[in-house]
Amino acid sequence: MAEERRKKKSNAVVWAVLALLILALGGFGIGSFGGSLSSVAEVGDREITVEDYGRALQNEQARLAQQTGQNLTMAQLQTFGIDRAVMERLLAEQALAWEAGQMGLSVGDAEVAERIRATPAFGGLDGGFDRDGYAFALRNAGLSEAEYEARVRDDVATELLQAAVLGGTESPEARVDALVAWLAETRDATLATVTVADLPAGITAPTEADLQAFYEENLTRFETPERREITYAWITPDLLVDAIEPDETALRELYEARADEYRQPARVLAERLAFPDAAAAEAARAAIAAGETDFDALVAERGLTLDDVDQGEIAADDVDAPVAEALFGLEDPGVVGPVETLLGPTLFRVYAILDPTEVPFEEARDDLAAEFAADAARRRIDAARDEIDDLLAGGATLEELAAETDLQLGSIGFDETVIDGIAGYDEFRAAALDVTEGDFPELETLSDGGLFALRLDGVTPPATPPLADIRDAVEAAWQADTLRRRLSERAEELAAAAELPGTPETLAGLGRDARLEGTPPALLDALFEAEPEAVFAVEGGADAAYVVRLDAVNEADLSDPETAELREALIASQRQEIATDLFSLYGRAVQARAGFTVDQQAVQAVQAQLLGQ
Structure with missing residues (x-):
């Protein structure tokens, strides 16, 4: 079922939705740090306030928690150096904003207003910009509109500066071609597996002297833990x-407090399509009744999807009386309306009718x-x-x-x-x-x-039991080590004689990212380092080793669509790497030119408060 979107009449619910805007602002709303300290650092004539630093630390905590599923404490952020990384990022941002100011880069009020109107966090329930929601979110974030708009202006100016610095960044064609040729090169090979069946003496049993020697050489391997x-x-x-x-009384009170979970009123699942005027709505309703069109086609004609118009579950109390009367007047699913709503004349399609339910106490x-x-x-x-x-x-x-x-x-x-x-x-x-x-x-x-x-x-403390107590474990370890060594030695002998035992497997077109099930990664690495016609051995696990012959080296096919796609990806990756390095160097140069100071006392004060949260 499409994601639920209900229209609520309750002012409390509306304001609850508006309150969520604060979260969408990326962590606005850090509490006051008190004291006489107002900034933690300065870059040129620009300040990084204690609120900016504290908010950035909290945002980083939230981001890492979402990525890792763990809530890192302030002490852990300090241990991992994340607090320093946050400060370096803020210094870099302010340095670029200072540079933009020195160069006279700025944007007008119209651009700032457009950016703010396009911010999803300030969207109202109807999808448009919500002026009250905007003011409410900033007020709860402790920002005035002028302060926030100044930040938006700085951000846009910094974007212009960044675009100017990186606009001509290109990746060298020769480097890209060399990388493509290396990455897209493939190998043809023949692979033979050496098993116990290829060992002249088969599996051998250890003597008591073998076990005693193996035991003494590997005492820590058999230690019991502390x-x-x-x-x-x-x-x-x-x-x-x-x-x-x-x-019993408390249980009944809990049952009544959960009445919404145990008692559900009659509900419908419905979709809503509004029209600009009553004539258009009536015409659409008549066309549906005549079989000339249907609700799906009307939705598609408006450039919408069914998800866009789906309203989820609706109870009678969720909507105005005229809408409830139309929706709940149906005995079977169907289209009703037009009904006058805040969006204009509207058709509703009810696609399911849910009877009231109640789970007895x-x-x-x-x-x-x-x-x-x-x-x-x-x-x-x-x-x-x-x-x-x-x-x-x-x-x-x-x-x-x-x-x-x-x-x-x-x-x-x-x-x-x-x-x-x-x-x-x-x-x-x-x-x-x-x-x-x-x-x-x-x-x-x-x-x-x-x-x-x-x-x-x-x-x-950890201790190694006597051999007599762990003889079976020692013998199993000896067998595994001995078999691995003997298989590897046998594979080396066969490779030296250019012999491939058993029924070798032909492998064609192996790329550097190929996966050969059951074989170690070292096999593919060795294959791409070998010369054509070379035969070599690769150690495997406890029950196999390998003999490999490199049959052919295939140069990259630059006309292959996958190779062309790889080349485009490399161009984008190289361009991004060059741009990142270039902009990092530029930012450090600007920071040095602007000059900066960090107030460690203020930094420690912010961190100390967050340590206690």
């Missing part, structure tokens, strides 16, 4: 829910009870946090903690391979690896809202 004996006390919502008795009770218990468990854990902290601060042991609170006592022999129970939580694993003997237990939080504290009772 084992940490840990006592812990923990509680999670899941551990508490069974002890929580649902309150009795059917929803189990789900509500589970939700109620989980929420109550989380609140109970949160309420106990201060008491548990106080007990730990007072010197209580984990055993005493378990006796006096909801926390449950447990112990675990922990290493990095253990993932059961509490060891399945990343927070516990990190704490268990970090704790040292003698550390006092500290209260930590789990990802599901649970709490835990732990104590390290002892550490068993």
Whole structure:
């Protein structure tokens, strides 16, 4: 079904939509940093304000969170140098804006106004520019219209400067041709696989002396990991829910609060097509009735798609009374109207009629009870946090903690391979690896809202068990290493004799990006480094090696459409690389000419506030 687009009459909903404009502005709305500091840096006569720097850091946090799925803290941004990269970008932007000002580059009010009107964030519910929404978004972002419009003017001027600097950037034809020739070159080859069947003595068994020697040469390979004996006390919502008795009154209140989920009024799925005047709407309706056209054709004639006119689910309360009367007067799907709306005379096509539905309390009770218990468990854990902290601060042991609170006592022999129970939580694993003997237990939080504290009772360092205890594992490792070595040696012998065992496979037109299933990447690399007619060996895995003969080197076919497409892509890529390097050098030169200063005290003040968020 097409994406839902409902028209709501409620002012609250309209303003909620307008509030979302702030998000579309790329993170506008950072709080005031207070104090007497107003800027973090200056480039020429231009300032980078503390709000600009803080907003840029927060935007970068949001961008990285969207890319990686992880919310990086301010401390992590500092560790990775992202805070410095943000500052360098802001300095470069202001340097270019300064240069544009020095050169007298600017644009008029008409261009600024056009840019603002074209900004999707300032679009109203009807798709046009929303003057009130524009003012509302800037006000909540802490910007005046004059400030924002000055920024737009600077951005456009900087774009003009960038276009002037990079306008003549071209990629050298000779370089592109050389790259195309190299990338599009292909190889024909013959590939033979060397297996156990090609070994004269087949699989051999190790002697006790072989195993003992192999064991002694690879002691660390058979080490057991460090084992940490840990006592812990923990509680999670899941551990508490069974002890929580649902309150019937609260469950019914929760059911009523979710009435929109459990009770759905009659609804229709409809599409809407507005007309400039009543005559056009009536004519269209008559043409549909006469079978001369249909709703789909009318939509197409207007240059629209069905997604453009789809309104999703509509309940009677969602629309004005005349529209509701027309839509819900149908017994079967069909076209109704024209109906007068804010957009003008309108035809609606109802393509589905949904009956009202209701899930009785009795059917929803189990789900509500589970939700109620989980929420109550989380609140109970949160309420106990201060008491548990106080007990730990007072010197209580984990055993005493378990006796006096909801926390449950447990112990675990922990290493990095253990993932059961509490060891399945990343927070516990990190704490268990970090704790040292003698550390006092500290209260930590789990990802599901649970709490835990732990104590390290002892550490068993990594150790290699006696050979007798791990003989099977040692023999399996010896077999794998020995077989790999023997197959590789046999492949080298066959290659030296220019022999290809078994049933060789003919491979034609192999490109540098080819994928030969089951073979190592080194095989293709070696193939493109070899001379024609060369026969060479390539080591494979534990059960195969390869003998390869290079039969032909095929030069790039410049008339091939794929090669031509590759050439165009390389031209664009090279042009972009040259442009990036050129503009980076230009920006640094401008920055040096303008002169700049960075107020580290102000930078640290901004970062300190964001560290606490």
